[in-house]
Amino acid sequence: MSEESKQSWREWFGSQEVVRWVYLIFGFLAILMLMVILQRSTDAICCGDWDGYYHIRWSSILWQSLVSGHGLPEFKWLPLTILNPQDYNDHHFLFHLLQIPFLWFFEPVTAAKVAAVFYATLAVFSVYWLLFYYKIEYLPIWLGALLTCANPFYYRMNMAKAPPLTIIFSVIGIYLLFERKYFWLLPLMFLFTWTYSLFPLLWFAALIWTAIIAWNERKFEWRPLGYTTIGLILGNVIHPYFPNNIKLFIQHLAMKVRMGNYDVPVGGEWYSYQAVELLTHLPIALLAMLVGYILFIPKARKLPEKATFFLLFVTPLLVAQFIAKRYAEYFPPFAILFAAFSWQAFFTKDFEALPEDFRREI
Numbered sequence: 616m617s618e619e620s621k622q623s624w625r626e627w628f629g630s631q632e633v634v635r636w637v638y639l640i641f642g643f644l645a646i647l648m649l650m651v652i653l654q655r656s657t658d659a660i661c662c663g664d665w666d667g668y669y670h671i672r673w674s675s676i677l678w679q680s681l682v683s684g685h686g687l688p689e690f691k692w693l694p695l696t697i698l699n700p701q702d703y704n705d706h707h708f709l710f711h712l713l714q715i716p717f718l719w720f721f722e723p724v725t726a727a728k729v730a731a732v733f734y735a736t737l738a739v740f741s742v743y744w745l746l747f748y749y750k751i752e753y754l755p756i757w758l759g760a761l762l763t764c765a766n767p768f769y770y771r772m773n774m775a776k777a778p779p780l781t782i783i784f785s786v787i788g789i790y791l792l793f794e795r796k797y798f799w800l801l802p803l804m805f806l807f808t809w810t811y812s813l814f815p816l817l818w819f820a821a822l823i824w825t826a827i828i829a830w831n832e833r834k835f836e837w838r839p840l841g842y843t844t845i846g847l848i849l850g851n852v853i854h855p856y857f858p859n860n861i862k863l864f865i866q867h868l869a870m871k872v873r874m875g876n877y878d879v880p881v882g883g884e885w886y887s888y889q890a891v892e893l894l895t896h897l898p899i900a901l902l903a904m905l906v907g908y909i910l911f912i913p914k915a916r917k918l919p920e921k922a923t924f925f926l927l928f929v930t931p932l933l934v935a936q937f938i939a940k941r942y943a944e945y946f947p948p949f950a951i952l953f954a955a956f957s958w959q960a961f962f963t964k965d966f967e968a969l970p971e972d973f974r975r976e977i
Contacts, residue, residue, distance in 0.1 A: 635747060635750075635754060638747070638754040638755060638758070639743070639744070639747045639754075641755075641758075642740070642743045642747075642754070642758045643736075643740050643743075645758065645762060646736050646739045646740050646743065646762070647732070647736045649762060649769065650731070650732045650735045650736050650739075650769075650772070650773060651732055653769060653770070653773045654728045654731060654732050654773055658724075659724070660724060660727050660728055660731065660774070660775045661728070661731065661770070661773040661774065661775075662770040662771075662773050662774055663770070664774045664776070666774065666775075666776055667727050667731070667774050667775030667776060668724075668727070670707065670710070670711065670714065670727065670775055670776060670777075671714060671718070671723045671724070671726055671727035671730075671775060672723065673690075673705070673711055674711040674712075674714040674715050674718060675715075675718055675723055676688050677705075677711050677712070677715070678715045678718060687705075687855055687856075689703075690703040690705075697863065697866060702859055702862065702863075703856070703859060704856040704859035704860045704862070704863040705855070705856055706811065706812045706856075706860060706863055706864070706867075707776075707777045707810065707811060708809050708810070708854075708855060708856070709780075709806060709809040709810040710776075710777040710780055710810050710811065713730075713734075713780070714726065714727070714730050714775075717729050717730040717733075727775040728775065730775060731772075731773050731774065731775040731779075732773070734779040734780060734783070735769075735772035735773055735779045737779065737783055738772060738778075738779035738780070738782040738783050738786075738948075739761065739772065739782075739948065741782065741783050741786040741787070742761060742782065742786060742948045742949075742951070742952060743757075743758060743761055744786075745786055745789065745790065745952065746952070746955055748790070749793075749921065749956070749959070751955045751956070751958070751959055752959070757951065757955050760899055760903060760951050760954070761948060761951050763899050764897070764899045764900045764903070764947035764948060764950065764951050765896060765897040765899065765900045765943055765946075765947035766896055767896050767897070767940065767943035767944075768897075768900075768943050768944060768946075768947040768948065771941070771943055771944035772944065777810060777811040778811070778813075778944040778945070780810050780811060781807075781810070781811050781813050781816065781944075781945065782945070782948065784803060784806070784807045784810065784814075784817060785816055785817060785820065785949075787803055788800060788803055788804075788807075788817045788820055788821075788843075789820060789924070789928075791803065792820060792821065792824040792839060792924070793920075793921060793924075797838035797839050797841075797842050798838070798842055799842075800817070800821065800839060800842040800843045800846060801842040801843070801845050801846040801849075802846065803817065803846065804817050804818070804842070804843045804845075804846025804847050804850060805846040805849055805850040805853075806850070807846075807850070808846070808847060808850030808851050808854070809850060809854065812863075812864055812867050813945075814847065814850070815847075816945075817843055818840075818843045818844065818847055819928070819931075820924075820928060821839035821840050821842075821843040822839075822840060823924055823927045823928055824836075824839050824924060825837075825839050825840050826927075827918055827920055827923050827924060827927075830917075830918055831917050831918055831920065851864075884939065884940045884941035886939065886940060887937060887938055887939060887940065888936075888937075888940055893936075893937070896943070897936070897943065897946075897947060899947075899951075900946060900947035900950040900951070901950070903950040903951050903953065903954035904929070904933055904950050904953065904954070906954040906957065906958070907922070907925070907926065907929075907950070907953035907954040907956075907957040907958075908926075908957075910922075910954075910957040910958055910960070910961040911923075911926055911957045911960070911961075912960075912961060914960075919956075919957075919960035919963075921956040921959075921960070922953070922956045922957040922959070922960040922961075924956075925949065925952050925953035925956050925957070926953060926957070928949060928953075929946065929949045929950055929952070929953045932945050932946040932949060932950075933946055933950070
């Protein structure tokens with residue numbers, strides 16, 4: 616190795632970029648450790664919810680049926696409900712497939728716990744990676760905020776359910792929007808529709824981004840909405856449970872519209888937090904929203920794209936958080952992103968927003 620190469624390596628190892636990579640690796644290990652601690656805190660599937668047992672059992676039944684050549688198994692345990700054998704739709708289908716590999720190595724409960732750690736870690740790390748990729752300063756501080764954003768968030772991430780995949784798909788979608796790699800939104804949305812019924816979140820993100828581009832660039836950029844819409848349609852039509860998947864989605868949507876007005880008691884996650892509970896369970900997330908709102912300032916008649924995106928993306932999640940507890944699995948991490956990108960936009964000097972050629976001349 617030449618002396619010049621050695622010098623360049625020394626310079627790289629002493630650079631700020633290396634420090635950022637150390638922060639990234641440390642963040643991954645910290646997130647992983649937290650998830651492991653939560654799952655090891657109980658012999659059961661964390662954290663006080665029974666759905667994880669259904670999901671891992673159904674993944675097992677699905678695998679056994681597929682390998683035996685019988686196709687999709689019959690769901691026969693709730694014959695007097697909308698999940699009767701004729702109307703059943705597995706709206707977590709891809710999630711159940713993604714749990715199957717863990718059943719190859721562990722008994723079901725352990726498989727669910729290991730899968731929960733794996734996907735929850737990926738979900739939270741994907742949020743942290745977004746901060747790293749877009750060079751948000753003070754990464755350790757934002758990592759601390761992310762790790763403490765809300766205790767219900769981490770409980771719900773570890774319940775061996777599909778929401779971690781919702782965060783992963785959403786973060787990938789946000790990255791594709793920010794990088795303007797719009798075509799890949801189509802297959803992403805297709806997979807999202809097979810994974811969880813909150814897939815419209817990605818379409819909503821595309822709508823927000825389209826509006827921001829229209830405001831800043833005075834043009835209609837059709838591709839974000841176009842590709843997500845095509846993926847949404849294809850994912851629902853080319854679906855193993857079509858048309859039952861459409862029927863169940865409409866039923867779920869109707870229930871969410873009438874939020875709080877239930878004919879019969881439902882799970883506690885569908886009821887709202889008390890004011891004191893919001894302040895004690897989600898203080899960092901709420902503080903992050905406050906920071907984001909204070910620092911959000913358009914410059915030169917243009918909207919800071921990323922900060923504006925998170926403003927419009929997270930505010931409805933904040934409203935939803937006041938309505939139902941279950942949105943603690945989505946709102947807190949995106950609140951941290953809103954604060955971080957608002958911070959970045961606020962402290963970015965105006966000349967950095969100028970065209971690159973002009974900046975070089977300056």
